[in-house]
Amino acid sequence: xxxxxxxxxxxxxxCVQTITQAVQAIAPGAAVSTDLDTHRVVIESPADAAAxxxxxxxxxxxxxxx
Numbered sequence: 490x491x492x493x494x495x496x497x498x499x500x501x502x503x504c505v506q507t508i509t510q511a512v513q514a515i516a517p518g519a520a521v522s523t524d525l526d527t528h529r530v531v532i533e534s535p536a537d538a539a540a541x542x543x544x545x546x547x548x549x550x551x552x553x554x555x
Contacts, residue, residue, distance in 0.1 A: 492538045493555040494530045496545065499523070504550070511544040512536075529555060 499508060502525075509521045512532055519534035530552065532541055538554065545552040 490533070490535055492532045492534070492536075492541055494532075494542065494545065494552040495528050495555050496530050496550050496552045497528050498550055499525065499528050499530065501525070507548050508545055508550060511548045512541055515540055515544045 496508065499505065505523045505525065508523070508530060512519050512521050512534070516532070516534040516536035519532055519536065522531045523529065530545070534541070542552045542554070
């Protein structure tokens with residue numbers, strides 16, 4: 490399942506790394522792709538969108554479903 494978020498406060502590669510690690514901590518093997526220009530995070534994983542959003546939020550980022 491593909492889930493897409495807008496993370497407006499994702500601004501650098503450190504943010505990308507933090508978000509990727511947070512997602513993969515709850516969904517091992519998840520494919521995470523990011524675009525810093527559009528602030529999009531696309532996650533390919535069977536994990537629930539709410540759980541993915543919560544993992545990103547726990548790292549201090551505001552993730553909104555795209």
